[in-house]
Each structure stands twice: as C-alpha cells, then as structure tokens.
Amino acid sequence: MRRRWPVPVLRHIALALICLWSLLPIAVIVLFSLRPARDIFAWPLPLWSAPSFANYVALWQRWPAFWADLGNSLAVTSGATLLAIFASTLAGFGYSRYRGKWLTASAFFTILVRLFPPIVISLPLFPAVNALGLSDTWAVLIVLYAAFYASLGTWVMKATIDQIPRELDEAARIDGAGTWGILRHVILRLAAPGMVASGVFVAVYAWNEFLFAFLFTTTRAKTAPLAIAEMIGSAESSDWGVLFAAASVQLLPMLAAVWLAQRYLVAGLAAGSVKG
Amino acid sequence: MSRGSATPWLLVAPTQLLLLGVIGLPSLYVMWLALTQSSYGQAPVWVGLQNYRTVLADPYFWRALWNTLIVVNVVVYGELVLAMGIAVLFAGGVPLRRAMIAVVLAPYAVSEVVAVMVWRYLMEPDIGPITHALEALGLPGLDWSVSPVAALGLVGIINVWMHLPFTFILLYTGLLAIPAELYEAARIDGASPWTEFRRITLPVLMPSILVAVLFRIIFAFRMFSEVWLLTQGGPARSTEVVALYLYLTGFRYGDFGGAAAIGVLMLLGSLLLSVFWLRRAYRGMFAHA
Numbered sequence: 001m002r003r004r005w006p007v008p009v010l011r012h013i014a015l016a017l018i019c020l021w022s023l024l025p026i027a028v029i030v031l032f033s034l035r036p037a038r039d040i041f042a043w044p045l046p047l048w049s050a051p052s053f054a055n056y057v058a059l060w061q062r063w064p065a066f067w068a069d070l071g072n073s074l075a076v077t078s079g080a081t082l083l084a085i086f087a088s089t090l091a092g093f094g095y096s097r098y099r100g101k102w103l104t105a106s107a108f109f110t111i112l113v114r115l116f117p118p119i120v121i122s123l124p125l126f127p128a129v130n131a132l133g134l135s136d137t138w139a140v141l142i143v144l145y146a147a148f149y150a151s152l153g154t155w156v157m158k159a160t161i162d163q164i165p166r167e168l169d170e171a172a173r174i175d176g177a178g179t180w181g182i183l184r185h186v187i188l189r190l191a192a193p194g195m196v197a198s199g200v201f202v203a204v205y206a207w208n209e210f211l212f213a214f215l216f217t218t219t220r221a222k223t224a225p226l227a228i229a230e231m232i233g234s235a236e237s238s239d240w241g242v243l244f245a246a247a248s249v250q251l252l253p254m255l256a257a258v259w260l261a262q263r264y265l266v267a268g269l270a271a272g273s274v275k276g
Numbered sequence: 277m278s279r280g281s282a283t284p285w286l287l288v289a290p291t292q293l294l295l296l297g298v299i300g301l302p303s304l305y306v307m308w309l310a311l312t313q314s315s316y317g318q319a320p321v322w323v324g325l326q327n328y329r330t331v332l333a334d335p336y337f338w339r340a341l342w343n344t345l346i347v348v349n350v351v352v353y354g355e356l357v358l359a360m361g362i363a364v365l366f367a368g369g370v371p372l373r374r375a376m377i378a379v380v381l382a383p384y385a386v387s388e389v390v391a392v393m394v395w396r397y398l399m400e401p402d403i404g405p406i407t408h409a410l411e412a413l414g415l416p417g418l419d420w421s422v423s424p425v426a427a428l429g430l431v432g433i434i435n436v437w438m439h440l441p442f443t444f445i446l447l448y449t450g451l452l453a454i455p456a457e458l459y460e461a462a463r464i465d466g467a468s469p470w471t472e473f474r475r476i477t478l479p480v481l482m483p484s485i486l487v488a489v490l491f492r493i494i495f496a497f498r499m500f501s502e503v504w505l506l507t508q509g510g511p512a513r514s515t516e517v518v519a520l521y522l523y524l525t526g527f528r529y530g531d532f533g534g535a536a537a538i539g540v541l542m543l544l545g546s547l548l549l550s551v552f553w554l555r556r557a558y559r560g561m562f563a564h565a
Contacts, residue, residue: 015365021437023379026382029393043403087291091290098284109292117539117542120303120536126527147297150294151291154291179283208389210388210505232396232505247390250390251385257385259378259382262374265381270450
C-alpha cells in the first residue's frame with residue numbers, strides 16, 4: 001500500500017470486478033424495468049432494447065395500491081427518522097456532557113439491546129399491538145424502527161457531540177443560556193453531520209425493512225417492500241418487467257439519499273460502531 | 277457538571293423509554309413466556325422447562341441451527357476476506373476514490389426484498405441470465421429451487437452482497453487511521469508488502485476486524501427475510517434457519533411458548549458471542565464514569 005503496484009493492470013481488473021459485483025444487480029433492475037417482457041428472459045440476452053415505460057404503465061394499472069404502499073413507506077420512514085433523530089440527539093447530548101454511575105449503566109443498556117434479535121421481540125409485541133388496536137398502523141412501525149436504531153443513533157450523536165468543545169457550552173452558559181439554550185444554540189448548530197448520519201441509518205432501515213412490516217401490517221399501513229414481496233409471490237415470468245419497475249421506484253430514492261449522505265454515513269458508521 | 281440533577285435523565289428519557297418499552301420489557305416477557313404453554317387467545321399456563329426440552333429434542337431445530345451456523349460462518353468470513361481485499365486496494369489509492377466508494381456502498385441502499393428478487397432473477401434455474409452464462413461456460417447452475425445446499429448458497433451470496441458495504445466501511449476507515457510512518461519505517465527495513473500486511477496492517481486493524489465480525493455474526497444470525505422470500509424454509513423444511521424456525525413455531529403452529537424458548541436461546545447465543553466486546557465496552561464506559 002502507498003506504493004506503486006507491480007501490476008497496475010491487475011488492480012484495474014479488480015476494480016472492474018468490484019463495480020460489476022456491486023452495480024450489476026442494480027443496473028439490471030433499473031435497465032430491465034424499461035424493457036419489454038420478451039427481452040427479459042430471452043437468451044442470448046439482447047444488449048440493446050428500445051426503452052419503453054410499458055412496465056410502469058402496467059404497474060400503475062395492475063397494482064394500483066402500490067403507490068399508496070409507497071406513501072405508507074414514506075410516512076413511516078419520515079416518522080421513524082424524526083423520532084430517532086430527536087431521541088438520539090437528546091441522549092447523545094446527555095451521555096456526552098453528564099457523568100454518573102446510573103447514567104453509565106443506562107448507556108450500557110443501550111448497547112446491550114443491540115444484541116436482541118427483532119424477531120424475538122415480535123412474540124410479545126404481536127398480542128400487545130393487537131390489544132392496543134395499533135395493528136396495521138403507521139405508529140407501530142414508526143416506534144419499532146425508531147427503537148431499533150435509537151441505540152446506534154445515540155452513539156453516533158455522542159461521538160459527534162464529544163467533538164464539540166465544552167468551552168462553547170461554558171461561553172453560552174456565561175451568556176445566560178440554560179441547558180436547553182446550549183442544546184439549541186450550540187449543539188444543534190454543530191451536530192448536523194451526526195444527525196444526518198443517524199437519520200440516514202434509520203431511514204435506510206425503515207424504508208427497506210421487511211420482517212416487522214410483514215408481521216404488523218396487512219393492508220392500510222402496508223409498506224412498499226411488503227407489496228413487492230407479494231408481487232414476487234404472485235409473479236409469472238411475464239410479470240418481471242413490472243416487478244423491476246416497482247423495485248426501481250422503491251430503490252432509486254434511497255440510493256440517491258445514500259450517495260448524497262455518503263460522507264456523513266462513512267464517518268458515522270465508524271464512530272457509532274467502533275467506539276461502542 | 278451538576279450531580280444528581282434531573283437534566284441528564286430528561287435528556288436520555290426518550291431513548292430509554294423507546295428501548296425499554298419496545299425491547300427491554302418485551303424481552304423479559306419472552307423469558308417468562310418461554311416457561312409457559314400459550315397460543316392465540318389462550319392464557320399462558322406454567323410448564324417450567326418443558327418448552328426447552330421440546331425444542332432441544334426437535335430435529336428441525338438442530339437442522340435450522342446447523343444451517344444457520346454454516347451460512348453465518350461462510351458469509352461472515354467470506355465477507356471479511358473480500359472487504360479486507362477491497363479496503364487494502366482502496367487504501368493504496370484508486371482513481372475516482374469517492375465514486376468508487378459510492379459504488380461499493382450502493383447495495384446498502386437496497387431492500388432485502390429487492391435484493392432477493394434480482395438475484396432470484398439472475399439465478400433462475402433454466403432461464404436466468406447467470407444460469408445461462410454458467411451453462412455456456414460448461415458449469416452447473418445453482419439449482420436452488422430443488423437443492424437445499426444451492427438454496428443456502430444463494431442466501432449466502434445475497435447476504436454478502438447486501439452487507440459487504442458495512443464490513444468494507446469499518447475496515448477501510450480503520451485502515452486510513454494507520455499512520456503512514458509505520459509503513460515508511462517498515463519499508464526502510466526492507467519489508468515486503470506481505471510482511472507489511474501481516475506485521476502492521478493486521479495487528480493495528482484487529483479491533484476494527486473484531487467489531488466488524490462480531491456485528492456481522494450477530495446480524496447474520498437473525499437472518500430471516502432472505503430465506504423466507506427465497507424458499508420459505510423448503511423443500512421439506514430443509515433450508516430453515518433459526519429465526520425462520522422461531523417464526524414458524526410461533527406464528528404458523530401457534531406455539532408461543534416454544535417460540536419464546538427459541539428466542540431466549542437466540543438471545544443467549546448473541547450474548548455469549550459478544551461477551552468479550554461487552555466487557556470492553558463496559559470497562560471503557562465505567563472508566564470515565
């Protein structure tokens with residue numbers, strides 16, 4: 001490393017393979033969504049196929065509920081992201097600036113819960129959610145998704161806020177700011193990268209999650225991944241174009257978000273995982 | 277700062293309430309549920325350790341456990357080697373570095389459902405493009421709809437595809453933190469690239485490697501969606517993994533007590549695996565308390 005490689009050609013081959021591995025499945029989804037059905041399972045696969053939006057039209061006609069499901073995904077993702085950022089920022093501030101035995105114990109608890117598999121929790125939650133009348137609502141998914149990422153979010157925020165000099169807190173305090181004033185005028189201004197990172201982690205999870213959506217929603221709050229899973233279940237070989245269209249609509253916004261937030265994501269993941 | 281004040285508790289309250297309400301208390305309830313017999317609309321009846329005996333005597337449980345352990349090990353260590361290779365390659369300098377990182381990161385944005393869908397298409401027996409390509413090369417395709425080994429193999433491939441970004445980022449950021457002087461010193465001493473890797477890169481990177489492996493094992497151990505969407509555990513329950521076995525026991529066969537016992541076993545497995553990491557986190561945290 002940090003030296004001239006003996007065989008630069010090998011390095012370029014490796015890079016090409018990495019691109020192929022990462023991007024080929026995604027490219028297939030997006031490009032084949034623009035192909036007529038007969039060009040999807042043809043062999044040899046035609047390299048060029050005149051693009052058409054027929055699959056998107058078919059998606060609109062045959063799965064009219066898909067757009068509502070996408071709306072559910074959007075609502076649940078926004079709700080979970082806001083809730084998780086809110087909770088994690090407060091907790092990250094608390095754990096960064098205050099010390100105490102019981103406080104540390106509660107911080108350790110936030111790490112411990114990361115080991116708990118979601119499916120285990122679903123057993124007692126299933127009857128509880130039904131009893132509360134929350135089955136098949138946005139609320140249940142929002143709370144579940146936020147809870148499962150509040151831990152990572154808290155540690156990302158603690159790592160971010162640890163880097164904000166305490167002198168700024170003191171300066172604000174001298175100017176008469178209380179804890180909430182410091183939070184508002186100092187922390188919130190400077191902790192944005194951490195908030196973006198925590199937000200993207202939750203958003204990716206909430207937007208793509210399958211298990212909880214599968215267990216806790218059926219129709220009214222059904223999310224897009226669940227709708228796509230049902231489409232796969234009922235697909236015949238002629239429906240693949242429609243499936244690719246639905247998958248493209250579900251996939252591309254999140255891919256754009258991940259790429260836009262790439263810098264924060266890389267820093268946040270390193271901070272939240274390693275220093276835990 | 278002020279001791280004994282309510283402020284820090286108010287600050288951590290929303291997170292703690294979420295975690296307690298959604299994860300902590302339900303887990304305690306699961307531990308109790310595991311000691312009872314219960315089903316839909318039926319009050320739990322205390323049966324002691326009976327559920328654990330039943331589960332541990334069920335050949336399908338052992339089958340699911342074996343499947344899980346094999347897939348988890350192949351996936352996590354295969355992924356580690358791949359991620360390490362890519363991280364070292366990238367740390368050595370690549371053209372268009374940011375764009376290349378974006379490329380490796382891309383599968384992170386993809387839902388399990390969509391990942392299973394596209395890999396299923398690519399590998400569809402007889403008609404999938406990769407199946408055709410393998411045939412053209414004279415290689416056998418992965419007949420995952422019939423063969424359990426091929427099905428779990430495909431589950432493994434999908435799993436590596438989706439989670440390589442995570443492992444890569446952890447290792448890559450770890451690598452970037454290694455001071456360049458270490459390598460310069462080694463080079464002056466005439467070390468070969470392989471020696472540099474073994475004597476500098478690996479030891480310095482070990483904490484990142486351990487964390488990456490631990491997290492991946494814990495997350496891979498929960499694997500459900502990939503298997504459910506690909507085979508639903510079939511044919512003849514041959515591709516079940518532990519989480520799927522739990523789901524079927526609880527939600528299909530209506531045996532909540534049995535499913536809870538499996539859940540407690542999964543939890544114990546996770547805790548045992550991560551004891552060393554938890555100890556480190558615990559010491560690190562209380563050192564500052």
